[in-house]
Amino acid sequence: MTIVSLVCFLLISLLIGGKAKSEHIPIYEPILITSAGQSFDVFIVKAALAGLGIETDLIALVQADQLEGYQQIIYVPGVSHKGLAAADLNFAQEKQRVRSVAEKAKEEGFVFVLIYLESFAPRDDRNQALLKLLAPLADYIVVYEGSAGPVDILYQIVEQKNIPLFYVSSIPKLQQEFQKLFQQ
Amino acid sequence: MQPKNNIIKNWLIKLLVSNTNIDYQKNNSLEKTLLGAGLIVFSLILPRVVQPQMFILLDELSRSILTGDTGLLLLAATKLVFYNTLRHAPVVLGAFLIGEGLSIKFKYNRLIFFASMLIIPLTFRLISVLYNIQFLFTASIYVTVAVVLILYFLTYKIRTAFIKLIIIVLFLFGFDWLEIVPLLSNFGYRGGEIAQTIRTVSSFIGADYVLNYVGLTISLMIIINALIITKVVLDYYNKMFLISRLRKTEIAALHSRYFQEVKHLVHDLKTPLATIQGLNGVIAMIVKDQRVKNHTDKISTSVEKISSIISEILHDNKLSIIDVREITDFLKTYLSLEDQQTKVEIDILNENKIYANKYLLSRALINIIDNSLKAIDPQNGLVRVKVWRENEHVVFSIHDNGEGIPKESLQKIWELGFTKVESTGLGLNFVRKVIDDHCGKIKIDSIVGVGTTATISLPEVGEDEQQNISS
Numbered sequence: 001m002t003i004v005s006l007v008c009f010l011l012i013s014l015l016i017g018g019k020a021k022s023e024h025i026p027i028y029e030p031i032l033i034t035s036a037g038q039s040f041d042v043f044i045v046k047a048a049l050a051g052l053g054i055e056t057d058l059i060a061l062v063q064a065d066q067l068e069g070y071q072q073i074i075y076v077p078g079v080s081h082k083g084l085a086a087a088d089l090n091f092a093q094e095k096q097r098v099r100s101v102a103e104k105a106k107e108e109g110f111v112f113v114l115i116y117l118e119s120f121a122p123r124d125d126r127n128q129a130l131l132k133l134l135a136p137l138a139d140y141i142v143v144y145e146g147s148a149g150p151v152d153i154l155y156q157i158v159e160q161k162n163i164p165l166f167y168v169s170s171i172p173k174l175q176q177e178f179q180k181l182f183q184q
Numbered sequence: 185m186q187p188k189n190n191i192i193k194n195w196l197i198k199l200l201v202s203n204t205n206i207d208y209q210k211n212n213s214l215e216k217t218l219l220g221a222g223l224i225v226f227s228l229i230l231p232r233v234v235q236p237q238m239f240i241l242l243d244e245l246s247r248s249i250l251t252g253d254t255g256l257l258l259l260a261a262t263k264l265v266f267y268n269t270l271r272h273a274p275v276v277l278g279a280f281l282i283g284e285g286l287s288i289k290f291k292y293n294r295l296i297f298f299a300s301m302l303i304i305p306l307t308f309r310l311i312s313v314l315y316n317i318q319f320l321f322t323a324s325i326y327v328t329v330a331v332v333l334i335l336y337f338l339t340y341k342i343r344t345a346f347i348k349l350i351i352i353v354l355f356l357f358g359f360d361w362l363e364i365v366p367l368l369s370n371f372g373y374r375g376g377e378i379a380q381t382i383r384t385v386s387s388f389i390g391a392d393y394v395l396n397y398v399g400l401t402i403s404l405m406i407i408i409n410a411l412i413i414t415k416v417v418l419d420y421y422n423k424m425f426l427i428s429r430l431r432k433t434e435i436a437a438l439h440s441r442y443f444q445e446v447k448h449l450v451h452d453l454k455t456p457l458a459t460i461q462g463l464n465g466v467i468a469m470i471v472k473d474q475r476v477k478n479h480t481d482k483i484s485t486s487v488e489k490i491s492s493i494i495s496e497i498l499h500d501n502k503l504s505i506i507d508v509r510e511i512t513d514f515l516k517t518y519l520s521l522e523d524q525q526t527k528v529e530i531d532i533l534n535e536n537k538i539y540a541n542k543y544l545l546s547r548a549l550i551n552i553i554d555n556s557l558k559a560i561d562p563q564n565g566l567v568r569v570k571v572w573r574e575n576e577h578v579v580f581s582i583h584d585n586g587e588g589i590p591k592e593s594l595q596k597i598w599e600l601g602f603t604k605v606e607s608t609g610l611g612l613n614f615v616r617k618v619i620d621d622h623c624g625k626i627k628i629d630s631i632v633g634v635g636t637t638a639t640i641s642l643p644e645v646g647e648d649e650q651q652n653i654s655s
Contacts, residue, residue: 040242040381043249044388050250082378086242172387 024183025140025166027054028071028111035060035076036098036130037091038083041117042076044174051175054182061087063097064104072111075102075134078118079126091126099133106137114138116154117171118147128153138163142181145169213288220281224307227274231315234270241267241378245385254391258398261364261382268376269357277352279303280333300333331359351414358406365399366392450497457494461487496543503539503622505645508532508571508578514546515553515569527557527565533572537645540622545642548618551611552582552638559586559636573644580640588632597628 031049033056035042046058056074059066067073075098084094105112114134118127128150135141135157143151145167158165168177241263248256283299286292362368363375366383374380386395461484468480496502512530519528549569556567570581589597597612612628619626622642630636 040245040249040385043246044385047249047252047388080377080381082242171384172390174388 025113025142025164025181026072026111027182029055030070031056031072031074032062032067032070033058033074033076034062034101035078035083036134037077037079037094037126038087038089039076039078039080039118040083041078041115044117044171045074045076045115048174048178049182052179052182061089061097062101064100067101067104067108067110070110072113073101073105074113074115075138076115076117077127077130077134078116079130095129095133098130102134102137111140112138113140113142115142116147116151117144117168132157135163136161140164140166142166142168144171146171213285215285216281216288217285220278220283220285223274223278223281224303227271227278227307228311228314230271230274231311234267245378245381249385249388252389254389254394257382257385257389257391258394261395261399264378264382265357265360265364268360268363268379269353272356272360273353275304275307276300276356277349279307280352297333331355347417351410351417354406354410354413358403358410361399361403361406365396365403367396367400447498450494454491454494457487457490461491493543496541503541505537506540506542507535507537508580509535510542511540511546511549512569512571514542515549518546518550519553527560528553528567528569530569531571533570534578536573536578538578538622538642539645540642541618544618545622548615549580549582549640551615552640555611556582556584556586556636556638559588560584561586574641576644576646577641578644580642581637582640583635583637585635588634588636589628589630590632594628594630 031054033042033046033049038060042058042060046056049056057070079091084091087094089097102112116131131150131153135154141154141158141163143154143165146169154165157163166181168174168181170177241260244256244260244263247253248260279300280296282303283296286299287295362373363379364382365373366386369383374383383395386392464480464483464487468477468484471477471480509532512532515530553567553569557565559565560567565585567582567584570579570583572579572581598616616626619640619642624640624642626638626640628636628638
């Protein structure tokens with residue numbers, strides 16, 4: 001029994017270690033794209049992936065019971081006051097929704113991708129709170145180099161959890177950069 | 185009584201379509217401050233009423249991302265600019281009006297600057313806190329406020345609040361367009377959350393060139409238009425100011441010439457009067473008939489009275505101690521001549537003495553009584569003249585039950601040339617000058633449909649003064 005446990009641990013360690021050194025993000029279509037904070041970045045990610053021919057479903061306000069049929073989730077965090085107001089949500093409600101969906105997705109073994117493009121409101125503590133919540137659950141993290149947001153917290157979590165981290169350097173060339181990252 | 189909506193309407197007309205009258209400006213500091221405060225309150229309520237989703241702006245923005253449609257992005261950008269101007273205008277205008285009101289009140293022009301620089305960021309902050317939104321007072325707003333503030337000083341002569349409001353809103357609109365120009369984001373012109381998102385989307389869908397071109401062109405067009413309107417309105421105001429000054433000069437010249445002519449005529453009367461007085465004396469000496477002597481005595485008394493009047497006209501700055509009854513007697517003489525005695529009641533409650541030029545003061549009172557007689561109903565109208573003593577002053581009150589004077593006209597009645605009937609428009613201006621020369625005060629209260637009361641207060645000559653003079 002002890003030997004079996006040891007073998008399993010080694011296998012899992014190998015798998016995780018392998019993921020950490022990954023140069024690509026796998027794709028399991030259809031991918032669910034959702035927002036954390038209701039910023040417009042989620043539409044940009046959706047449009048960039050669509051340009052690559054990757055089939056995605058964008059449900060900005062997805063609930064935990066809507067995950068059926070998906071194996072992969074892409075979270076695009078970024079707090080938008082206008083977006084939250086349009087969705088008639090306050091930040092606490094949004095955070096609660098994000099938490100429940102993310103935890104459910106993790107439980108069900110989804111491939112969890114976090115794409116952070118936010119370059120607005122760098123001092124917004126709410127963005128930091130969302131990153132603290134989502135980053136530890138992520139299998140892959142993509143960060144925009146020009147991001148002025150609380151990226152330090154991302155780097156700390158990436159280091160602690162050994163999560164593969166990718167950079168994109170240009171929003172206009174996002175599609176081309178995604179092409180290099182996502183492996184079909 | 186005026187209906188309430190009429191009072192509000194008149195107040196708004198007075199405030200929005202105000203004139204170049206300097207006295208009016210002095211008096212409306214409270215109104216400007218209140219209107220400014222009202223606009224600030226409106227700006228605080230506005231985010232609850234108008235939200236971007238009402239403009240379908242967010243939806244168009246998301247669709248423009250997904251479809252890569254530059255037209256949709258441009259539409260969303262245009263709506264954002266309208267939305268921003270709608271939010272910024274009441275804050276900026278409110279702050280300027282409060283500043284202007286305070287600067288008039290405390291006679292310190294720089295208060296506009298300090299008040300604006302304090303109230304505008306505070307209001308932005310308050311809105312952010314109240315609605316838990318990022319209503320950012322960005323660098324671009326600082327630049328805009330600074331530029332508009334300079335323009336505000338340039339347009340200081342523009343007294344019509346409505347025109348000023350349009351000009352400032354136009355400038356704000358022009359500057360708000362700059363917030364969506366991607367080219368300017370490197371120069372601190374970043375704007376709020378949606379403006380930033382629009383620029384990010386523009387960069388993503390490759391619409392930077394279009395947004396730069398359209399944003400700069402429209403902004404430039406609006407700012408140039410606003411500058412042209414400012415120039416035209418300023419030229420118009422300068423011309424109106426010159427015309428008004430010219431008219432005042434003309435009236436003053438007319439006024440002066442008129443009185444000079446009267447003085448010459450009156451002076452010319454002295455020679456025939458001296459002849460009448462001399463010959464009357466000769467007749468009195470020659471004739472023995474007592475009845476004729478009585479007549480010559482009366483002629484002599486009348487000529488002396490006329491001489492006294494002439495003397496007062498020629499030396500209009502000369503004041504002497506007279507009894508108020510002498511004034512009212514003069515009024516009665518005038519009224520009997522004009523056959524108006526039945527419509528005028530004169531009531532003397534106290535008999536006192538005042539320093540006065542009898543002729544000029546009587547003419548001033550007759551001027552007011554004349555106006556009252558013109559205002560009353562020919563059948564049932566009544567003019568009441570009352571004289572009484574109050575706080576070492578003699579008060580003349582002339583009240584009529586005529587049609588009254590509207591509030592907006594009440595502020596202009598003292599202006600040279602102002603008249604509601606066919607006349608020179610010199611009347612009340614002359615009255616005020618006479619009362620001022622007598623160290624007195626005059627005020628006119630009127631209610632439309634009820635009547636008008638003119639109250640003149642003149643310093644009383646105390647008993648001590650009378651004794652000193654007689655001793």
